Amino acid sequence: MRRLQVKSAAGEYQVVVGRGAWRALARLRGYSSAFVLTEPGLWRRWGRTFARAAGWGHVRPILVPAGETSKSLLMAGRVASELLDRGADRRSLLLALGGGVVGDLGGFVASTYMRGIDYVQAPTTVLAQVDSAIGGKTAVNIGAMKNLVGTFYAPRLVVSEPAVLSSLSPRAFRSGFYEAVKHGILSGPGLFSWLEARLAGLRPKDTGLLESVVARAAQVKVEVVTRDEREAGLRRILNLGHTFGHALEEATAYRRFLHGEAVAWGILMATRLAELIGLLAPAVGGRISGLVHSVGPLPPIRGLREEKVLALLPRDKKAVGGKVHWVLPEGIGKIKVTPEVPAAAVGSAFREVQRGVWNA
Amino acid sequence: MRRLQVKSAAGEYQVVVGRGAWRALARLRGYSSAFVLTEPGLWRRWGRTFARAAGWGHVRPILVPAGETSKSLLMAGRVASELLDRGADRRSLLLALGGGVVGDLGGFVASTYMRGIDYVQAPTTVLAQVDSAIGGKTAVNIGAMKNLVGTFYAPRLVVSEPAVLSSLSPRAFRSGFYEAVKHGILSGPGLFSWLEARLAGLRPKDTGLLESVVARAAQVKVEVVTRDEREAGLRRILNLGHTFGHALEEATAYRRFLHGEAVAWGILMATRLAELIGLLAPAVGGRISGLVHSVGPLPPIRGLREEKVLALLPRDKKAVGGKVHWVLPEGIGKIKVTPEVPAAAVGSAFREVQRGVWNA
Numbered sequence: 003m004r005r006l007q008v009k010s011a012a013g014e015y016q017v018v019v020g021r022g023a024w025r026a027l028a029r030l031r032g033y034s035s036a037f038v039l040t041e042p043g044l045w046r047r048w049g050r051t052f053a054r055a056a057g058w059g060h061v062r063p064i065l066v067p068a069g070e071t072s073k074s075l076l077m078a079g080r081v082a083s084e085l086l087d088r089g090a091d092r093r094s095l096l097l098a099l100g101g102g103v104v105g106d107l108g109g110f111v112a113s114t115y116m117r118g119i120d121y122v123q124a125p126t127t128v129l130a131q132v133d134s135a136i137g138g139k140t141a142v143n144i145g146a147m148k149n150l151v152g153t154f155y156a157p158r159l160v161v162s163e164p165a166v167l168s169s170l171s172p173r174a175f176r177s178g179f180y181e182a183v184k185h186g187i188l189s190g191p192g193l194f195s196w197l198e199a200r201l202a203g204l205r206p207k208d209t210g211l212l213e214s215v216v217a218r219a220a221q222v223k224v225e226v227v228t229r230d231e232r233e234a235g236l237r238r239i240l241n242l243g244h245t246f247g248h249a250l251e252e253a254t255a256y257r258r259f260l261h262g263e264a265v266a267w268g269i270l271m272a273t274r275l276a277e278l279i280g281l282l283a284p285a286v287g288g289r290i291s292g293l294v295h296s297v298g299p300l301p302p303i304r305g306l307r308e309e310k311v312l313a314l315l316p317r318d319k320k321a322v323g324g325k326v327h328w329v330l331p332e333g334i335g336k337i338k339v340t341p342e343v344p345a346a347a348v349g350s351a352f353r354e355v356q357r358g359v360w361n362a
Numbered sequence: 363m364r365r366l367q368v369k370s371a372a373g374e375y376q377v378v379v380g381r382g383a384w385r386a387l388a389r390l391r392g393y394s395s396a397f398v399l400t401e402p403g404l405w406r407r408w409g410r411t412f413a414r415a416a417g418w419g420h421v422r423p424i425l426v427p428a429g430e431t432s433k434s435l436l437m438a439g440r441v442a443s444e445l446l447d448r449g450a451d452r453r454s455l456l457l458a459l460g461g462g463v464v465g466d467l468g469g470f471v472a473s474t475y476m477r478g479i480d481y482v483q484a485p486t487t488v489l490a491q492v493d494s495a496i497g498g499k500t501a502v503n504i505g506a507m508k509n510l511v512g513t514f515y516a517p518r519l520v521v522s523e524p525a526v527l528s529s530l531s532p533r534a535f536r537s538g539f540y541e542a543v544k545h546g547i548l549s550g551p552g553l554f555s556w557l558e559a560r561l562a563g564l565r566p567k568d569t570g571l572l573e574s575v576v577a578r579a580a581q582v583k584v585e586v587v588t589r590d591e592r593e594a595g596l597r598r599i600l601n602l603g604h605t606f607g608h609a610l611e612e613a614t615a616y617r618r619f620l621h622g623e624a625v626a627w628g629i630l631m632a633t634r635l636a637e638l639i640g641l642l643a644p645a646v647g648g649r650i651s652g653l654v655h656s657v658g659p660l661p662p663i664r665g666l667r668e669e670k671v672l673a674l675l676p677r678d679k680k681a682v683g684g685k686v687h688w689v690l691p692e693g694i695g696k697i698k699v700t701p702e703v704p705a706a707a708v709g710s711a712f713r714e715v716q717r718g719v720w721n722a
Contacts, residue, residue, distance in 0.1 A: 075435040082504050082511050114474075114511045117499065139477065144442050151442050151474045153513065 004217045005222045010138065012156035017136055017224060019217040021209065022152060023161040024055035024124065030159065033095040037085060038063040039108040040099040041072075046049050047169055052099060053125070057164075063099070064088075066107065070256055073103050073142050074153065081111045092116050095158070101127035102134040102261065103235060106152070110141030113155035123160040128178020130221040131162040132185065137227035137237075146252055162220070164213045168206040175206055176298045177262030182215060183293050184242050184269060187221035190335025193218055194293070203298040239337040242329045243269035246352070250313035253306055266294050267355065269301055274360050275351035276330040279343060286333055290359070291344060291361035301357050315348070364577040366584045372516035377496055377584060379568065379577040380546065383521040384415035389558035390519065393455040393480070395454050397445060398423040399468040400459040401432075407529055412459060412484070413569065415523075423459075424448075426467065430616055433463050433502045434510065440603060441471045452476050455518070461487035462621065466512070471498030473515035483520040487530060488538020491522040491543065491582060492579040505610055522580070524573045528566040536658045537622030543653050544602050545582035550695030553578055554653070562656040562703040568609075569717055576619060599697040602689045603629035606712070609674035613666055627663055627715065634720050635711035636690040639703060645717050646693055651721035661717050668709060675708070 005297075018026045030036075040063045053061045062082050066072040073097070085094070098108025105123050112121030125135035143186060167175060179201055186194040196218070200211060206293030229236050240346035247268030251259055255303045255325045276282035315326050332338050354360040363380035374717045378386045383552055390396075400409075413421045424444050426432040445618050456479060458468025472481030485495035501512030507555050527535060546554040556578070560571060588705070607628030611619055618626070633650045636642035675686050685701045692698050714720040 005407055075439045079435045079504050079511070083507075086507055086510060093537070111511075114513055116510065117501070117512045119512055141477070144439050144446070147443075147446055150446060150476065151439070151471075152477045154477055 006217070006221055006229075008136065008156070008224050010156055010237045014137055015157055015159055017160040017162065017220055019131070019162045019164070019220060020213050021163070021165060023163045024052055025057075026159065026161050027058070027097070027122065027124075030095065030122070032093070034091055034093040035089065036095040036097065037088065037090060038082060038097050038099055039066065039104055039111070041066060041068040041104060043138065044070060044100055044166075044169075048099070048126070048166055049329065051165075066104065066172055068103075073107050075142055075144070077107060078111050078114070078142055081107070082115050085111070087110055087117055090119070092113065092119060096124065097121050097122040097124055099124040099126060101125065101130045103122040104147070105130050105135050106139075106141045109138070109155055109157065110142050110152055113140050113153040119154065120158045121155075123157045125160070125162055126166040128167055128175060128216065129181055130178075131164075131167075131216045132178055133181040133223055133240075135160050136164070136220060140192045144292075146255070147266075148248060148251065148256075162207055162216060164216060167212065170206065172298075174260060177260040179215070180243075180262040180266035180269065180294065181296045182219035183290075183297065184240075184265065185219045186293065187242060187269070187290060187331055187334060188226070188239055188337060189222045193222065194289075194334045195234065196294070198289070198293055201293065238327065238339050239329055242331065242337065243267075243272055245315060245326055245328060246311075249311045250303065250306070252314050254310045258301055259261035259336070265299050266297070269294055270355045270361075271351045272328070272330055274355055275343065275347055276338075276353055277329070278347045279330075281330055281332050281338060285335070286331070288361055289334070290331065306356065308352055308356075310332065312345075312349060312351060364573075366368065366577070366581055368496065368516070368584050368638065369588045370516055372498055372514065373683040375517055375519055375521065379491070379524070379580060380573050381523070381525060384524045385417075386414055386519065386521050387416035387418070387457070387482065390482070392453075392569035393452040393638055395449065395450055395455065395650040396455040397448065397450060398457050398459055399426065399441060399471070400424075401426060401428040401464060402490065403428060404460055404526075404529075408459070408486070408526055410557045411525075418519070421689050428463075430503065432461055433467050433567035434501055435478075435504070437467060438471050438474070438502055441467070442475050442631055443472070443473055443523065450475065450479070452479060455480050455482065457482040457484055459486060459488045461485065465490050465593060466499075466501045466509070466661065467514055469498070470502050470512055473500050473513040478515065480487070480518045481515075481516045482628055485520070485522055486526040488535060488576065489541055490538075491524075491527075491576050493583055493600075494579060495520050495522070506615070508608060508611065508616070522576060524569060524576060527572065530566065530657075534620060537620040539564070539575070539657045540603075540629065540654065542621040543650075543657065544600075544625065545579045546653065546698060547602060547629070547650060547694060548599055549582045549689055553582065554620040554649075554694045558649070558653055558656070561653065562690045578650055598687065598699050599689055602691070602697065603627075603632055603673060605688060606671075606684055607633040609671045610663065610666070612674050613671045613676075618661055623660050626657070626660055629654055630715045630721075631711045632688070632690055633689070634715055635703065636698075636706055638710055639690075639706045641690055641692050641698060643693070646691070648721055650691065666716065668712055668716075672705075672709060 006017040074161045096112045122133035125131045138156035141149035144150040186197045243265040247264040250264045277287045366377040456472045479573040483495035485491045498516035501509035504510040547559045602626045610624045639648045
């Protein structure tokens with residue numbers, strides 16, 4: 003079991019990673035009541051194990067349908083209504099058991115229900131354990147605009163149990179490791195080389211290794227958000243791969259790519275873009291694309307119109323005054339945030355990666 | 363012009379009260395864009411005056427229908443969409459020009475749009491100028507549950523122009539002064555006696571006096587929220603009259619009473635309740651009910667079933683573990699918050715005030 007410590011303006015909390023992490027919930031005290039927000043399939047498979055580990059006795063969860071469409075204001079309102087009907091007050095606790103959707107929605111509801119109650123993240127996907135459950139960003143989507151509305155609101159605790167990852171489809175399992183790759187690039191040669199030796203062929207049953215990968219990748223997120231909770235500066239580097247990634251997701255109506263897969267393509271494009279403008283040595287670009295591809299096959303991006311994708315870039319939330327702030331690798335562990343990128347290079351980076359003419 | 367200073371955990375800001383207060387907006391700098399959220403009728407009457415005073419040139423406002431139904435998650439999502447479509451980014455400013463509905467909704471949208479942008483409150487009702495625009499509480503309603511979802515999020519500035527109050531209906535105008543009465547009770551004999559000599563017969567055209575009343579009543583709110591922004595303790599005294607008040611509003615589906623009117627009845631009931639449990643001397647209770655009645659006639663509360671109203675009390679947001687925390691006057695400027703109130707006294711207080719057998 004590993005315990006990572008987040009220190010942020012909104013408070014300190016632990017990220018507990020490892021077999022038996024849910025048992026840490028038994029230590030939580032002083033709440034008038036506790037509620038679990040989760041998805042039906044997940045609860046069928048893990049509900050009993052969860053309740054026993056947490057020592058919460060009989061739990062009747064608040065259920066939302068699986069999938070991105072649950073990350074809406076409509077659903078947030080429904081969950082708030084259910085909390086009210088069940089007697090949740092300002093001293094109640096909400097626990098989000100699920101992937102990014104449940105975590106983002108649950109965090110948003112917790113941050114706004116009666117103007118804020120405590121919550122715990124119990125992430126059940128690689129992506130959520132490595133990335134989205136840490137850092138106190140909550141969100142819902144508005145129409146096609148992902149995460150347009152949300153809050154910064156620190157959880158009381160994050161408990162990441164690797165055993166649940168065995169329920170993920172192979173594709174969903176892999177998808178989360180692209181965020182781990184991102185964290186390797188952000189962190190530096192130590193973690194990056196360590197991942198190069200371990201990511202290829204990683205399976206859910208490799209529990210010991212899996213726990214190490216999740217914990218080391220999560221540690222990067224912990225360090226970044228500890229130093230900058232509100233994205234004023236440093237935290238923006240976490241957006242590596244997300245500018246193109248979000249545009250790819252939006253251009254395909256969130257149907258073709260899992261989030262991690264879109265980020266993987268986005269990392270490749272940002273890396274190629276960094277090479278094209280002379281920021282990154284091609285040898286390093288090669289290592290980055292090599293690590294991305296080592297995770298496994300990505301869904302193809304053929305058929306996507308370049309103009310459509312490029313037009314969506316300024317809609318990224320990190321854009322200011324219509325200008326995209328690019329997060330680009332200058333090297334392993336060296337990131338540059340800059341609005342000064344020629345449009346022609348952006349187009350070329352997209353095309354070369356799309357056509358597979360660069361490090362494919 | 364009076365400038366009150368709020369110092370809260372979320373930041374410091376000024377509350378500018380007086381003729382020409384909107385001109386303070388001209389000093390705001392450094393935003394990528396600015397947007398006005400308001401209601402159609404208000405904008406027709408005051409839009410041009412506002413834009414000229416603010417020095418904002420041509421303004422195309424974001425409009426929401428007048429009335430409580432606009433304070434919804436659905437409307438918050440629509441406003442966020444419109445902000446996005448108009449190019450609002452993280453450095454944009456949102457100004458809420460309106461009463462409590464526009465202020466609460468605008469504050470909520472600002473606190474969640476891209477996880478938070480700056481906003482300004484430009485309150486246009488007595489109630490909003492005296493109370494709701496100050497303190498950084500934002501909210502929307504969920505179904506019949508008022509303010510169930512919201513945030514604590516300090517505005518950048520509050521600008522209260524008394525000239526707009528002349529557009530209010532006589533009833534809406536009066537309604538806001540019940541919150542001023544509440545502030546008089548909370549504050550102490552100085553303000554209370556001052557209000558006793560001035561509230562009766564106050565008219566929108568008494569501009570000098572109106573400005574004084576608004577500024578002095580607003581000052582009480584400023585002081586309370588400066589000392590306790592998040593309702594952990596002191597701020598709860600602001601809930602005086604609101605436990606019964608919210609139940610009355612809910613029992614009548616928000617149709618019979620304006621918010622201030624429901625609070626007025628709630629103050630009367632809380633005052634009688636304090637008398638009944640021996641907390642408050644009847645002579646002081648008489649002064650309180652006298653000041654409430656001096657504002658003007660209230661809509662009748664006859665016909666409301668006692669059991670229905672009492673059953674709604676534990677649904678108040680300030681209830682913890684199903685227990686209502688009563689905010690009761692022990693004297694002018696002396697408030698007690700307590701869960702220890704016999705149910706029989708609560709019923710009696712309601713009945714006596716409803717039947718007009720106490721200080722009517």
